[in-house]
Amino acid sequence: MNRWGFIPPWAPLLVMVAVVFTGVVLGEAGTVFVALFFFSCVVCTALVELRGLFLTVVAVPFYWFAGTGLVGFFTNRAAFSGSGRKTAVITALYPAVENYLWLVATFFVSLVVAVVRQRLDAAARERARRLARDRRRRAAQADMDNRRVVSRVRDIERSAPGSREEPGGTGDGMRMPGVQPASKSVSSPRHLASEEVPGTPGVHGSPDFPGATDGARIRTAEELRAASERRRSRSSAPVDPDRPLDLD
Numbered sequence: 229m230n231r232w233g234f235i236p237p238w239a240p241l242l243v244m245v246a247v248v249f250t251g252v253v254l255g256e257a258g259t260v261f262v263a264l265f266f267f268s269c270v271v272c273t274a275l276v277e278l279r280g281l282f283l284t285v286v287a288v289p290f291y292w293f294a295g296t297g298l299v300g301f302f303t304n305r306a307a308f309s310g311s312g313r314k315t316a317v318i319t320a321l322y323p324a325v326e327n328y329l330w331l332v333a334t335f336f337v338s339l340v341v342a343v344v345r346q347r348l349d350a351a352a353r354e355r356a357r358r359l360a361r362d363r364r365r366r367a368a369q370a371d372m373d374n375r376r377v378v379s380r381v382r383d384i385e386r387s388a389p390g391s392r393e394e395p396g397g398t399g400d401g402m403r404m405p406g407v408q409p410a411s412k413s414v415s416s417p418r419h420l421a422s423e424e425v426p427g428t429p430g431v432h433g434s435p436d437f438p439g440a441t442d443g444a445r446i447r448t449a450e451e452l453r454a455a456s457e458r459r460r461s462r463s464s465a466p467v468d469p470d471r472p473l474d475l476d
Contacts, residue, residue: 230278230348237280240272244291251299257323261299262330265292266337273338276351285335285342292331382445 247268251261269288276284300320301308307316324331 230345233277233280234275234452235277237277237283240269240276240280240284240287243268243272244295248295248298251295252302255303257296257299261295262327265295266330267336269334269338270341273341274345278345281342281345285338287333288338289331292334293321293324297321299323303325371402 240250244265247261247264250264251257254260269284269291273281287327297317297320298465300316300323307313307319
């Protein structure tokens with residue numbers, strides 16, 4: 229309301245016209261006219277729109293001298309038609325010079341009211357700018373918080389086991405964290421035979437064979453040489469169909 233006021237910028241001019249008309253009706257620019265002029269100027273300065281504030285205050289001296297001169301002219305109009313026009317003009321303007329302190333007081337009070345209104349408007353605009361700045365900062369902070377939360381949720385979903393974004397994940401997201409799939413160990417038939425049948429000969433368990441079992445018997449070099457000699461002797465001897473096979 230301080231900025232928009234209650235009356236438009238051209239309203240003080242109409243108020244001054246009404247004050248001058250009142251002085252003409254009274255027939256003199258006396259105390260009543262001066263008091264009415266003072267209150268009219270102060271009230272117009274307090275109620276006019278902010279854009280017309282400067283013009284209203286600056287025009288106070290013009291209103292004072294023009295109004296007093298018009299009141300003197302209409303009061304003693306016959307003096308202006310004769311030869312003593314200069315005397316009539318001085319007589320019409322004399323009340324304005326005689327009551328100049330009222331003009332100074334009116335102008336000073338109107339100036340104070342105008343300055344107060346300007347300061348109030350500046351404070352209101354600064355407060356509005358501060359509120360708008362705080363509103364924008366809160367909106368930006370809320371947007372940053374939302375982005376941070378969304379980014380954190382995406383990082384958690386990306387790092388979760390079994391997620392579609394994790395390399396090697398199944399995509400179903402049903403695997404519990406920390407649970408590893410069971411590895412299927414299939415033992416070879418030779419291992420099973422060595423474990424189920426104690427004392428089964430074989431090469432398993434030798435330091436040269438890392439996959440060997442601990443309970444298997446290892447043939448020595450002498451036994452291998454003897455077995456080789458027996459195989460050579462059997463191959464050189466004639467074959468008897470009724471002789472049992474020597475598996476050693």
